[in-house]
Amino acid sequence: MFTYTAEKKLTDYYKVYEFGDEKVYHMNSSVLLQEAYDALADKIDLSSYDSDQDGKLDALIMIVPDSAMQLKLLNEKIVHHSDLHLADWWPAYDVIMNEIITDKDGTQYLSKKISGAFDLTNQTNTNQTLIHELGHSFGLDDVYGRGVTLSGEAGMDPMYNNHGDYTVWSKLALNWYEQEDVQVYTGGTQTFTLKSAQTAPNVLVIPKNQFDPERPDYLRRLMFYNDCLLVELNTPEQNMYGQIEKSGVRVLRGLRHIFSLVDDDHGYYYAGESLTESTPDYKDFAERGISIKIDEIKDDGTCTVTVTGLEYTIETD
Ligand SMILES: [Ca+2]
Numbered sequence: 001m002f003t004y005t006a007e008k009k010l011t012d013y014y015k016v017y018e019f020g021d022e023k024v025y026h027m028n029s030s031v032l033l034q035e036a037y038d039a040l041a042d043k044i045d046l047s048s049y050d051s052d053q054d055g056k057l058d059a060l061i062m063i064v065p066d067s068a069m070q071l072k073l074l075n076e077k078i079v080h081h082s083d084l085h086l087a088d089w090w091p092a093y094d095v096i097m098n099e100i101i102t103d104k105d106g107t108q109y110l111s112k113k114i115s116g117a118f119d120l121t122n123q124t125n126t127n128q129t130l131i132h133e134l135g136h137s138f139g140l141d142d143v144y145g146r147g148v149t150l151s152g153e154a155g156m157d158p159m160y161n162n163h164g165d166y167t168v169w170s171k172l173a174l175n176w177y178e179q180e181d182v183q184v185y186t187g188g189t190q191t192f193t194l195k196s197a198q199t200a201p202n203v204l205v206i207p208k209n210q211f212d213p214e215r216p217d218y219l220r221r222l223m224f225y226n227d228c229l230l231v232e233l234n235t236p237e238q239n240m241y242g243q244i245e246k247s248g249v250r251v252l253r254g255l256r257h258i259f260s261l262v263d264d265d266h267g268y269y270y271a272g273e274s275l276t277e278s279t280p281d282y283k284d285f286a287e288r289g290i291s292i293k294i295d296e297i298k299d300d301g302t303c304t305v306t307v308t309g310l311e312y313t314i315e316t317d
């Protein structure tokens with residue numbers, strides 16, 4: 001991490017667009033970034049941040065003081081345009097544009113970047129914001145503002161409210177799991193041992209419909225062309241440290257490109273509890289005769305879950 005104090009006023013790092021009589025000021029972080037790099041060039045060898053030597057930096061994060069956010073309140077000329085919301089240094093990952101930095105020898109490096117104003121006096125908040133933006137850089141979408149709520153004690157996700165660990169849905173979507181990390185309920189009565197999602201890549205998937213497991217894209221079809229329940233064990237460590245007091249089971253419903261909790265109000269599930277027909281987002285599964293019971297949450301950081309139900313008819317196209 002490198003620190004640089006800018007030479008000019010913050011307003012000098014804006015681009016001005018004129019629309020008739022109206023001027024729109026838009027954050028121009030590129031100029032500030034190159035200026036900061038030039039000042040630090042003796043300390044930073046950009047090539048060492050391009051591990052695969054393809055001319056694109058591995059990652060670039062640019063943090064300006066939180067006070068930059070206040071500028072829009074003090075200077076009305078900086079228009080808080082609904083479609084130009086980046087004008088106010090709101091922390092974001094730039095999906096579209098590549099930043100260009102030129103090193104001392106004139107070599108240009110490209111990079112996507114995370115940038116924005118962070119409250120560096122609040123370490124927790126800074127880390128949480130970074131984890132959210134990193135999620136975007138991995139490819140995750142915001143979960144907030146998309147018609148689902150994640151409330152109650154189990155209602156947290158870095159892409160929703162900046163809390164806790166990425167859900168198993170997100171980890172699956174990012175392809176972080178190998179096939180052997182994913183246990184899939186295939187019918188009848190089956191008992192599964194789940195490891196903590198905080199210490200091992202591990203998830204139980206209960207699909208509403210079953211696809212042919214021999215297909216090479218089986219997991220992705222389960223996730224994105226299906227309605228399925230995702231069961232994860234959360235333990236109070238790693239990214240859940242300080243977020244929960246004791247280990248519990250979280251049950252998510254994955255619906256194509258979004259997930260929700262099966263029951264916002266219920267929170268975590270503990271030993272002896274079952275999902276019932278009154279569990280709001282579980283009815284469709286209950287109607288199919290599928291039931292889920294948390295048998296035991298063990299001190300060794302694992303739990304056992306028993307699923308009973310029907311025999312699936314494998315769907316083929
Ligand atoms: Ca690279």
Ligand SMILES: [Zn+2]
Pocket residue numbers: 132136141142
């Ligand atoms: Zn976001």
